[in-house]
Amino acid sequence: MTEGARELMTDIQLSRQQRKRAEKISQLEHVAARMFAERGFEAVGFEDIGATLDLRGPSLYHYFSSKEELFLACIRQSAKEVANRLHAICEAGAEPMETLRALFEEQVIIELRDYPEYVPLFFKLYVPSSEIRMEILSLRRAQAEIFENTVRSAFGLAPHQRLIHQRVALEVAFGALAYLPEWYRPDGELSVDEIAKTMGESLVAQFIKLRCS
Amino acid sequence: MTEGARELMTDIQLSRQQRKRAEKISQLEHVAARMFAERGFEAVGFEDIGATLDLRGPSLYHYFSSKEELFLACIRQSAKEVANRLHAICEAGAEPMETLRALFEEQVIIELRDYPEYVPLFFKLYVPSSEIRMEILSLRRAQAEIFENTVRSAFGLAPHQRLIHQRVALEVAFGALAYLPEWYRPDGELSVDEIAKTMGESLVAQFIKLRCS
Amino acid sequence: MTEGARELMTDIQLSRQQRKRAEKISQLEHVAARMFAERGFEAVGFEDIGATLDLRGPSLYHYFSSKEELFLACIRQSAKEVANRLHAICEAGAEPMETLRALFEEQVIIELRDYPEYVPLFFKLYVPSSEIRMEILSLRRAQAEIFENTVRSAFGLAPHQRLIHQRVALEVAFGALAYLPEWYRPDGELSVDEIAKTMGESLVAQFIKLRCS
Amino acid sequence: MTEGARELMTDIQLSRQQRKRAEKISQLEHVAARMFAERGFEAVGFEDIGATLDLRGPSLYHYFSSKEELFLACIRQSAKEVANRLHAICEAGAEPMETLRALFEEQVIIELRDYPEYVPLFFKLYVPSSEIRMEILSLRRAQAEIFENTVRSAFGLAPHQRLIHQRVALEVAFGALAYLPEWYRPDGELSVDEIAKTMGESLVAQFIKLRCS
DNA sequence: AATGAATGAGTGTTCATTCAT
DNA sequence: AATGAATGAACACTCATTCAT
Numbered sequence: 001m002t003e004g005a006r007e008l009m010t011d012i013q014l015s016r017q018q019r020k021r022a023e024k025i026s027q028l029e030h031v032a033a034r035m036f037a038e039r040g041f042e043a044v045g046f047e048d049i050g051a052t053l054d055l056r057g058p059s060l061y062h063y064f065s066s067k068e069e070l071f072l073a074c075i076r077q078s079a080k081e082v083a084n085r086l087h088a089i090c091e092a093g094a095e096p097m098e099t100l101r102a103l104f105e106e107q108v109i110i111e112l113r114d115y116p117e118y119v120p121l122f123f124k125l126y127v128p129s130s131e132i133r134m135e136i137l138s139l140r141r142a143q144a145e146i147f148e149n150t151v152r153s154a155f156g157l158a159p160h161q162r163l164i165h166q167r168v169a170l171e172v173a174f175g176a177l178a179y180l181p182e183w184y185r186p187d188g189e190l191s192v193d194e195i196a197k198t199m200g201e202s203l204v205a206q207f208i209k210l211r212c213s
Numbered sequence: 214m215t216e217g218a219r220e221l222m223t224d225i226q227l228s229r230q231q232r233k234r235a236e237k238i239s240q241l242e243h244v245a246a247r248m249f250a251e252r253g254f255e256a257v258g259f260e261d262i263g264a265t266l267d268l269r270g271p272s273l274y275h276y277f278s279s280k281e282e283l284f285l286a287c288i289r290q291s292a293k294e295v296a297n298r299l300h301a302i303c304e305a306g307a308e309p310m311e312t313l314r315a316l317f318e319e320q321v322i323i324e325l326r327d328y329p330e331y332v333p334l335f336f337k338l339y340v341p342s343s344e345i346r347m348e349i350l351s352l353r354r355a356q357a358e359i360f361e362n363t364v365r366s367a368f369g370l371a372p373h374q375r376l377i378h379q380r381v382a383l384e385v386a387f388g389a390l391a392y393l394p395e396w397y398r399p400d401g402e403l404s405v406d407e408i409a410k411t412m413g414e415s416l417v418a419q420f421i422k423l424r425c426s
Numbered sequence: 427m428t429e430g431a432r433e434l435m436t437d438i439q440l441s442r443q444q445r446k447r448a449e450k451i452s453q454l455e456h457v458a459a460r461m462f463a464e465r466g467f468e469a470v471g472f473e474d475i476g477a478t479l480d481l482r483g484p485s486l487y488h489y490f491s492s493k494e495e496l497f498l499a500c501i502r503q504s505a506k507e508v509a510n511r512l513h514a515i516c517e518a519g520a521e522p523m524e525t526l527r528a529l530f531e532e533q534v535i536i537e538l539r540d541y542p543e544y545v546p547l548f549f550k551l552y553v554p555s556s557e558i559r560m561e562i563l564s565l566r567r568a569q570a571e572i573f574e575n576t577v578r579s580a581f582g583l584a585p586h587q588r589l590i591h592q593r594v595a596l597e598v599a600f601g602a603l604a605y606l607p608e609w610y611r612p613d614g615e616l617s618v619d620e621i622a623k624t625m626g627e628s629l630v631a632q633f634i635k636l637r638c639s
Numbered sequence: 640m641t642e643g644a645r646e647l648m649t650d651i652q653l654s655r656q657q658r659k660r661a662e663k664i665s666q667l668e669h670v671a672a673r674m675f676a677e678r679g680f681e682a683v684g685f686e687d688i689g690a691t692l693d694l695r696g697p698s699l700y701h702y703f704s705s706k707e708e709l710f711l712a713c714i715r716q717s718a719k720e721v722a723n724r725l726h727a728i729c730e731a732g733a734e735p736m737e738t739l740r741a742l743f744e745e746q747v748i749i750e751l752r753d754y755p756e757y758v759p760l761f762f763k764l765y766v767p768s769s770e771i772r773m774e775i776l777s778l779r780r781a782q783a784e785i786f787e788n789t790v791r792s793a794f795g796l797a798p799h800q801r802l803i804h805q806r807v808a809l810e811v812a813f814g815a816l817a818y819l820p821e822w823y824r825p826d827g828e829l830s831v832d833e834i835a836k837t838m839g840e841s842l843v844a845q846f847i848k849l850r851c852s
Numbered sequence: 853a854a855t856g857a858a859t860g861a862g863t864g865t866t867c868a869t870t871c872a873t
Numbered sequence: 874a875a876t877g878a879a880t881g882a883a884c885a886c887t888c889a890t891t892c893a894t
Contacts, residue, residue: 017873017877040339042255045863058865059879067864123395124337126253164402168411175392176385182336183384189377198381202419209418234853258888271890272854280889443856443894466765468681471884484886485858493885549821550763552679590828594837601818602811608762609810615803624807631848632841660874684867697869698875706868 025063026077027053033074037120041071041127068129075121079139082110082118086146096154097211101204103147104173108196111180123178144174154207169206176203238276239290240266246287250330254284254340281342288334292352295323295331299359309367310424314417316360317386321409324393336391357387364420382419389416451489452503453479459500463543467497467553494555501547501558505565508536508544512572522580523637527630529573530599534622537606549604570600580633595632602629664702665716666692672713676756680710680766707768714760718778721749721757725785735793736850740843742786743812747835750819762817783813790846808845815842 031052035044046067047057064070089102111119122140127133151166152159163170176199184195244265248257259270259280277283302315324332335353340346364379365372376383389412397408457478461470472493473483490496515528537545548566553559577592578585589596602625610621670691674683685696685706703709728741750758761779766772790805791798802809815838823834 021877040253040255040341042253042863043339043341046865047863055878056880057863058867058881061865062878124339126256126337126339128253128256168403168408168415171392171396172385172389172412172415175390175395176388179384179388179391182388190381195381199385202381202385205422206415230853259890260888269855270888271856271892274890275853447856466679466681466767468679469765469767472886473884481857482859483884484860484888487886488857550765552682552763552765554679554682594829594834594841597818597822598811598815598838598841601816601821602814605810605814605817608814616806621807625811628807628811628845635844656874685869686867695876696867697871697877700869701874 021063024053025073028060028063028070029074029077032070033078033117033121036071036074036125037117041125068127068132071127071132072135075136075139078115078118078121079143082115083143083146085110086143090146090150096150097204097207100147100150100154100207101200103150104177104203105196105200107177108180108199109192111177112184112192112195116181119178119181144170147173151207155211165210166207169210172206173203234276237266238286241273241276241283242287242290245283246291246330246334249284249287249338250333254338281340281345284340284345285348288349288352291328291331291334292356295328296356296359298323299356303359303363309363310417310420313360313363313367313420314413316363317390317416318409318413320390321393321412322405324390325397325405325408329394332391332394357383360386367420368424378423379420382423385419386416447489450479451499454486454489454496455500455503458496459504459543459547462497462500462551463546467551494553494558497553497558498561501562501565504541504544504547505569508541509569509572511536512569516572516576522576523630523633526573526576526580526633527626529576530603530629531622531626533603534606534625535618537603538610538618538621542607545604545607570596573599577633581637591636592633595636598632599629660702663692664712667699667702667709668713668716671709672717672756672760675710675713675764676759680764707766707771710766710771711774714775714778717754717757717760718782721754722782722785724749725782729785729789735789736843736846739786739789739793739846740839742789743816743842744835744839746816747819747838748831750816751823751831751834755820758817758820783809786812793846794850804849805846808849811845812842 028049032044032049035049035052045057046060049070050057050060060070064073085106086103089106090099092099092102094102122136122143125136127136147170148163149159151157151163151170152161155166157163180195180199184190184192190198241262245257245262248262248265259273262283263270263273273283277286298319299316302319303312305312305315307315335349335356338349340349360383361376362372364370364376364383365374368379370376393408393412397403397405403411454475458470458475461475461478471483472486475496476483476486486496490499511532512529515532516525518525518528520528548562548569551562553562573596574589575585577583577589577596578587581592583589606621606625610616610618616624667688671683671688674688674691685699688709689696689699699709703712724745725742728745729738731738731741733741761775761782764775766775786809787802788798790796790802790809791800794805796802819834819838823829823831829837
């Protein structure tokens with residue numbers, strides 16, 4: 001084996017280790033996100049989270065320096081993934097009102113099918129640390145802006161102009177979306193896609209009406 | 214002082230005591246409801262609640278047999294008060310669609326002005342006990358039925374008929390209402406009454422549209 | 427039983443409770459002081475301390491809000507008791523050099539017979555909290571000043587004049603005193619009183635020599 | 640490259656490795672000694688110690704089989720270095736009382752200038768293991784004997800004769816020396832050399848007086 | 853009715869140590 | 874030789890709850 005090959009192997013090994021570590025961190029974040037979402041921040045302990053990956057509680061400190069840090073990692077990861085999907089729709093370049101409808105539909109699908117922990121994490125959880133609460137608000141704000149900006153371009157408003165008439169319609173939409181997991185039943189009459197279509201239409205209708213008047 | 218008088222006084226005293234007890238219980242429920250709503254179930258302790266009435270933690274056990282019992286009392290009391298106000302509107306006997314609009318408006322005023330703890334208590338709190346979670350759902354269900362029944366009579370549906378087209382519109386309304394405290398600011402541009410009016414109109418519009426089609 | 431008697435009893439009861447509490451606190455402080463002195467701050471746990479009074483660890487939180495608080499109470503109590511004894515000697519009004527000798531002797535007796543935990547607590551313990559370390563230094567400073575002031579009056583120096591030639595002699599004395607428990611053996615050749623007498627003479631000799639030269 | 644040369648190189652490499660290992664051990668001992676002296680045995684972790692040499696905590700196990708072993712190595716090394724310097728003075732062959740004065744002076748210089756960790760390590764640290772505490776006492780004893788033997792020869796006493804009158808004077812000296820770091824300030828009025836001179840004179844004075852009487 | 857005392861169960865966190873790589 | 878991973882034991886601290894007074 002040549003020196004070069006040896007170094008290469010070391011490199012591969014290192015990256016394998018790093019990849020394994022990153023993967024474990026990601027797994028832990030997902031598992032933890034789900035558990036936090038289901039049982040609340042205080043009711044979930046490191047022991048519980050670790051158990052799902054055959055780890056004892058204290059072992060998690062190899063990956064996260066505290067419970068709060070772990071929680072922050074969870075919400076940041078979730079926020080990023082969701083934001084990516086929404087941005088992808090914005091950049092598809094459809095007509096603004098059509099983009100808005102697509103955003104609503106995508107958000108429904110995200111909440112009900114792909115990231116069931118999203119709503120609990122960002123809209124239902126109480127976390128003792130006010131710092132974290134502020135981070136949550138900040139991430140929510142960022143996500144809300146995706147919708148707002150689309151509304152702005154649908155109404156031809158500059159980025160710094162305040163939404164006034166559209167404000168309530170937007171908040172109604174956010175509320176309706178955040179409330180989805182409260183009543184959706186996987187085995188109910190309405191499928192996720194049907195709900196997405198109906199909700200999209202219903203929520204966009206408010207803005208169409210606003211534009212007419 | 215005669216024997217009779219003494220007994221009478223004792224009676225009066227007793228009833229005074231009982232009244233005082235009932236009043237203290239009610240005060241505790243209100244105080245606790247507000248604290249639970251603000252900080253979450255697990256973050257509020259008996260010592261904290263008691264302190265607001267100059268009592269030490271363990272003294273609360275004279276009024277509630279456990280923290281869960283206290284919490285149940287809180288949500289039952291809150292649910293009853295809110296239900297009373299909504300029922301009063303139903304019984305005013307206005308035309309159904311008009312009643313629906315009034316219900317939405319009243320609900321806004323309840324949430325934003327009169328019972329700020331209502332939404333957190335019923336829609337945001339996580340409680341470890343699944344029994345309590347089910348009680349919360351049951352109380353929410355009862356309150357939802359007030360709206361549903363009004364919708365039923367607006368559409369001429371029998372009590373046991375299932376709402377289908379109206380389902381989503383109702384849930385959108387519930388979501389929008391539950392989301393109100395997330396964005397309402399007392400010092401913002403919109404007053405409670407303005408929000409109530411706008412929300413009422415906006416939410417009722419969905420049903421009018423449904424009736425037309 | 428008359429109202430007056432009842433009130434009196436309540437008073438007595440209350441004061442009894444308070445006295446009991448104060449006594450328990452004092453006991454705990456003494457016990458803890460001894461244990462801290464013997465085993466160090468970090469090696470002593472609440473469980474250990476409590477066990478000596480048939481209490482479980484967490485029960486101590488009824489008396490001290492944290493381990494550090496308990497430790498502070500220990501050193502403050504010890505410092506006060508020792509300071510009282512030294513002050514009593516100063517106020518006996520003997521001739522300064524004689525007072526100094528008496529102070530040295532008293533300090534020996536305090537360290538070896540009455541408060542064996544004094545030296546470890548103030549001169550040997552490491553405590554993680556820098557706040558506490560500063561408190562220790564401050565209490566040590568206060569105790570050192572009792573000796574310094576006596577030296578000052580022996581040499582006719584004003585309170586704000588700096589000791590120069592006497593500085594080293596004083597520190598030699600402090601060192602010798604702090605080192606006592608390292609070599610004193612209760613069953614050794616020298617009794618506490620003999621050591622006190624010899625040390626007093628030996629340490630005072632330095633100052634007499636200084637005064638002559 | 641010939642086979643022989645390769646072997647030779649391996650040899651050199653090995654011995655280089657061994658030298659490197661020994662050097663690393665020595666570095667670790669010094670670093671650890673300083674950290675233990677500053678922060679106490681329990682407050683210093685392998686991770687902390689390793690970090691100063693760009694090693695992770697567990698790597699130290701290649702050099703020391705446990706934390707206690709490392710600590711033992713620290714104090715043995717320190718004791719040896721100090722003992723060497725004191726022995727050198729004894730073997731200079733000066734007149735005993737003069738040797739004693741020189742020992743005191745050397746000890747001052749050791750403590751204040753060359754091995755600031757010496758006093759904390761041997762006189763202030765609490766270590767949970769009683770075995771180690773005994774080792775510390777033993778090393779202290781050995782160092783004390785250097786002084787004792789000099790006193791013996793100054794008074795013409797046989798090695799096995801017990802010191803009686805000189806006992807207290809010696810312990811005063813040890814105490815004064817151990818107390819030095821508590822009050823010495825590098826930027827104070829007295830330089831290390833001045834303190835050494837004054838302390839030497841002052842401590843030796845006790846013995847001269849003893850010899851006269 | 854009120855409370856001080858006490859506690860048991862539980863939680864987040866630290867750290868020396870082991871082991872596979 | 875070095876380390877990342879993992880862990881068991883320990884510990885400070887919290888809190889709902891019980892009980893005697």
